[in-house]
Amino acid sequence: MALAGHCECGGIRFSVDESALLGTGYCHCSICRRLSGAPVNAWVAVDPAALAVAGAPALYRSSERGQRAFCPTCGSQLWYAPDDGSFLTLNATGFDDPEAPALRPQVHIFDADRLGWFEIADSLPRSPDGSLPGG
Ligand SMILES: [Zn+2]
Numbered sequence: 237m238a239l240a241g242h243c244e245c246g247g248i249r250f251s252v253d254e255s256a257l258l259g260t261g262y263c264h265c266s267i268c269r270r271l272s273g274a275p276v277n278a279w280v281a282v283d284p285a286a287l288a289v290a291g292a293p294a295l296y297r298s299s300e301r302g303q304r305a306f307c308p309t310c311g312s313q314l315w316y317a318p319d320d321g322s323f324l325t326l327n328a329t330g331f332d333d334p335e336a337p338a339l340r341p342q343v344h345i346f347d348a349d350r351l352g353w354f355e356i357a358d359s360l361p362r363s364p365d366g367s368l369p370g371g
C-alpha cells in the first residue's frame with residue numbers, strides 16, 4: 237500500500253510503499269526541534285530507493301552526517317537523509333494520513349536532549365541518543 241504526502245503548499249509530493257518502512261519514532265534532538273518548529277519531531281524511516289518525489293526540494297546540510305530536504309516555497313521540512321544513503325527519515329506529519337497505523341511512532345530517540353517541560357506520557361522505549369533501543 238502506497239503512503240503519500242506533501243508539503244504545506246503542495247509543490248512537493250512524495251509517496252513510498254508501506255513495505256519500504258524501516259521504523260518510526262520521535263526525535264528530541266535540537267536540530268529536529270529547530271527545523272520542524274516543534275518540541276519533538278515524528279519521523280518515518282524508509283528505504284531511500286523506494287521514495288518517489290514530484291517537485292524540487294531544496295537541501296540544507298544540517299550536520300556533517302547528512303542533509304534535510306524542505307520545500308523552497310512554503311518551508312515545510314520533508315525529510316532527513318544521511319550521506320551514507322542507508323535510510324531516509326520522512327517527517328510523519330507530512331503524510332496525507334499521519335494517523336495511519338504504519339506511521340505510529342514506536343520509539344523516542346535523543347531523549348537526553350528532550351526539553352524539560354515536554355513530558356512523555358507513553359511507555360515507548362527511549363534511547364538517550366540516535367541509537368535504537370535493543371537494535
Ligand atoms: Zn511547499
Ligand SMILES: [Zn+2]
Nearest residue numbers: 263264265268
Ligand atoms: Zn533529530
